[in-house]
Amino acid sequence: MAITFLGVRHHSPACARLVADTIASVRPAYVLVEGPADMNDRMDELLLGHELPIAVYTSYRDARRRHGSWTPLCDYSPEWTALAAGREVGAELRFIDLPAWHPALSGVRNRYADAEARYGEVTARLCRAFAVDNVDALWDHLFEIEPADGLAERLAAYFDLVRGDTEAGQDDLAREAYMAQWIRAAADDAGGRPVVVVTGGFHRPALVRLAERGDRSRPEVPRPPSDAVVGSYLVPYSFRRLDAFDGYQSGMPSPGYYQRLWESGPADAARALTEAVTARLRARRQPVSTADLIAARATADGLALMRGHPHPARVDVLDGLAGALVSEAIEAPLPWATRGALQAGNHPVIVEMIAALSGDRVGRLHPSTPLPPLVHAVLAALGDPGTERLDLGTEAGRERSRFLHRLRVLEIPGVRRTSGPRLAGGTDLAEQWVLTESDDRLPALIEAGGYGVDPQEAAAAALAERITGADLDQLADVLFDAALCGIGELTGQVLHDLARAVGAAADLGALGRTLTVALAMWRHDDLFRTSGSTTLATVVEAATSRALWLAEGVHGGPAPADLQRVGTVTAVRDALRHAGPSLGLDVEAALGVADRIAAGQEAPPDLRGAALGLGWSLRGTAAADPARALRGAFVPATAGDWLTGLFALAREEVLHTAGLLELLDELVAGMTDDDFLVALPALRQAFGFFPPRERHLIATRLVERRSGGGSGWDLMRLEAAPELVAAGMALDERVDAALRREGLITS
Structure with a gap:
């Protein structure tokens, strides 16, 4: 043959x-x-x-x-x-x-x-x-x-x-x-x-x-x-996608260099490589002198001769350039001495050298090349570059939003949302998008064409792919994306998986996030078109019950407040408040759980505070005397954590209960300097739950209590950062302690 x-x-x-x-x-x-x-x-x-x-x-x-x-x-x-x-x-x-x-x-x-x-x-x-x-x-x-x-x-x-x-x-x-x-x-x-x-x-x-x-x-x-x-x-x-330094396992790095080697041979490729590196560095205002170039070429020629090369090879040129242009110690190995993607820690000049070798060539298909139907469907509807603001209260705005969200889910370059409905947000009926040109858009659309013939079908298939192996927290993201894309069929599939996963959930934070998403979709059906979903109602009900069961089993001593855990209790409160009557949620059983957690000592401080706030916000009155509960919980090491849970669930109730803020001021004022510094970070976190208007109201009441008049803005406009003030107080305390130890002061 x-x-x-x-x-x-x-x-x-x-x-x-x-x-x-x-x-x-x-x-x-x-x-x-x-x-x-x-x-x-x-x-x-x-x-x-x-x-x-x-x-x-x-x-x-x-x-x-x-x-x-x-x-x-x-x-x-x-x-x-x-x-x-x-x-x-x-x-x-x-x-x-x-x-x-x-x-x-x-x-x-x-x-x-x-x-x-x-x-x-x-x-x-x-x-x-x-x-x-x-x-x-x-x-x-x-x-x-x-x-x-x-x-x-x-x-x-x-x-x-x-x-x-x-x-x-x-x-x-x-x-x-x-x-x-x-x-x-x-x-x-x-x-x-x-x-x-x-x-x-x-x-x-x-x-x-x-x-x-x-x-x-x-x-x-x-x-x-x-x-x-x-x-x-x-x-x-593109050359970038071909480059081994960008993670492509082709075995041939630096496609820009090898293109020149193919076109003109090794001698010209070496010269062009030096010129490309020089031009790139100078464009980024890196000093490269003629003497540096002479030194680099001389070093490359010497290395080639020593290594037995008839012409400088790629590594000869790179080694020569590195020796001539980098005067500092190089901490990381030179990239061309290893394989794989470029690692962090390389000298900036080395990074620019690798980029110059890679080249920026991008391929272009012949105009007669057949393209997937998805490409034509998207390009016909995408529109010109610019900023779009959509009114989600109109059907036209919602339909345009769904189209753009489908492209976002498909990861099409040049389609970016800058504002709009979020997982943890309320009902935002406005959305803003920025559309830009991108050389990678056509390849991405062609690749996405493998998912389906139109944006809805393709986005549904892409979301279904994300479901495989997803945990409860990730499924919540898919659920929200499916709703934003207007993909009802996939939403049903995801909800089925969610309902099944809720029953086995062990992570209180992830469960709360899922409940937040499901409840938002259930409540705001004008935006998501998810009203009447039996499965969605099942998820809300199951997640609420599971969250209460998990919360009652959380035991532990003092620890920093877990904001995800507190957020879950907030989601339970919202579910009981907004969905309780419609879905038949057992509010009395939930209040019993909250009361037991708040009254016990087994749960962490933030959860105990949140449980008290849950009962207080649902009933309108606290199950226990708030002032007594506050005194009992006010231990410097954990007071801020307890208040974090309470303020997250019952901020308005605290603000409008006579004498409670004044009691809190009294307890804080009674702390020693050391105790205050210990409690300060958690206290700042707790008061962060009050919006600026309410913080101003608190400050005004404290000024009136302390001085009989004045503006609350004086307390809110520190000339120095709070961290600096706290550090100064700590320094003052250390100085006073030293003076007392040496007998220089007695008070």
Whole structure:
């Protein structure tokens, strides 16, 4: 069989050049490329004349599995040059790998993520042998910078070595068996004419062996299950998304550098890299002198000579630039000495160098490229950039809001809400959005097209995906988003999950948040259109009962006030007050729980204060004498926590009960300086529940009590921060203590 097997590293200029030259030389009948076989009928679409980088995005979902993956291509991808060169010589072009949705690729987010993690031990040995930091530097050293003579043989020896020590998994074996059948079928159909096979180097040794014998019929392209929704579309891609320093596991970092290497060779790429770094640093007002550039180039040339490179490689240039431009000690390892996403702690100059290498190229699809229906639906309705203020009291405003929320849920760039209804807020009937242009919008819309044909269907599928594995707290977010999107069908599904999760809830804070959301939707049905929901009523009722049961079981000594726990008691009060009569909630049983918690000593102070406030706010009168309760709870270490719970639930009742604020002033005034400093942070938190108007009223009453007249603003307008005043008081106390100890003062 006249088959030429070319094992490549994805996104390698050296491999891309070898592939193009080989195809031009042998003029094969078939060019077979590792790629999704279900795209073979759309080869003309792929080769329309796009501006690269682009990618094939495939989405898959059924009742059991959801998956999305990319097959990216840039100018120097060997797979792309194979297709372009193959079309030039009139070869039959075929992708021969399993479709991206296939279970064998279910764990693969990117088809061209190199297999180097699977043979790390071998490449580690080679890195030690050639004295390089990592496989990227090793690859440049062996293949990108070296002359092209003998490249095919060197690549074959390299991949034979790394595959020989590595055991392939079942998924790889399934893919290789499928690709091998394509190879055998093409060779048989070619009738002795050449066939060129371009695959990742990891697969080459196995394919050479498997191609010798087996079924020679053309394999069928697998079809997804009948209940699955599958879509594949071309999307614009970007160098940023290709860059290993941005987290892409392609194995080839710095796509901007390798693009120049592909276009002009290593010498020009090194020069262009230095110029790009210089321009970027100067644009950010970083001083880069001519002397610095001379030093950087001289260092890079010296390193290349020492390392045996005919031209400075990427790491030579980077090391030279770092040595010339960074004068301070570098705390973190240089990014190009390791692999993976750029870590925190790097010198700002180093970060800018990496950005310059990445490049800012963004692909563009040919105007004739088919797009998912979702793209057309959104672009037709989105409108021009600018600020939109929506009146949610009108049907037109609500419909526009739902559309924009669906885009927000789908994470479409350039669609941002700046104000409107919030989880913990009241009924805000106005919403403001800011729409901006974004280069990433079209790729995001095409990717989102895998969820559905219109924004409502796509947002519903995206929210349903978030449900899987979500805890009670996360489900509350999904519930609120579903309501804002106007997705009643999904809301019913989420409510079913919520009702089931409420019965097993153990986190009082998360349960309170869920109750807050469900109650807000139940009360404000004009906004959310959720009235008459039996399941929603069930969630409110079950969450209220469960919260009271959990609250009575909370025991513990003094601790900082738990605002989430206090918020749950507030949600219970609101549910009893606003939904009690309609839903038949047992208010008397709730008051009994509140009274027991408030009167006991087992619960934390904040919960005891909240329980007293719950009963007081519901009855209109406190179950116990408030003044007596306040005296009993006023221990410096916990007084502020107890008041936090009380003020959160019964702020107005406290404010309008004669003598209570005056008693509180008396208790605070009776504290020692040390006790006051201990209690101060929690007291400040507690009084934060009073809005500014009520704080002014409190201040006015205290001024009248202390001085018989004056303005409350005098107490509220400190010339120094409260923390500074407290620190000054503590310092005064320490000075007084020292003076008393030395007998310098006696009082």
